[in-house]
Amino acid sequence: MSDEETSDEETQSGTVKWFIDEKGYGFITPDSGGDDLFVDFRDILKPGQTLEDGERVTFILKQSRRGPTARYVQPEADD
Numbered sequence: 001m002s003d004e005e006t007s008d009e010e011t012q013s014g015t016v017k018w019f020i021d022e023k024g025y026g027f028i029t030p031d032s033g034g035d036d037l038f039v040d041f042r043d044i045l046k047p048g049q050t051l052e053d054g055e056r057v058t059f060i061l062k063q064s065r066r067g068p069t070a071r072y073v074q075p076e077a078d079d
Helices: none
Strands: 006-020 025-030 037-040 056-064 067-075
Touching: 006 037, 025 056, 025 067, 037 056
Parallel strands: 037 067
Antiparallel strands: 006 025, 006 056, 025 037, 056 067
């Protein structure tokens, strides 16, 4: 892990607030509350590397110089 990024490596859940395919980024609202998390298409672990507004996802919270980001994002498993 780089000096620019820290993590607690705990998987968290949230809901996609919005995602713009053309720009390749969006935001996730974490279930734990707090600020929305930035997500880049390169951190999405599903075919097509895109997300739908309102989609439930899991992710690892990372802190970078630019603030909190969601990494290793994938659709939440159905129970």
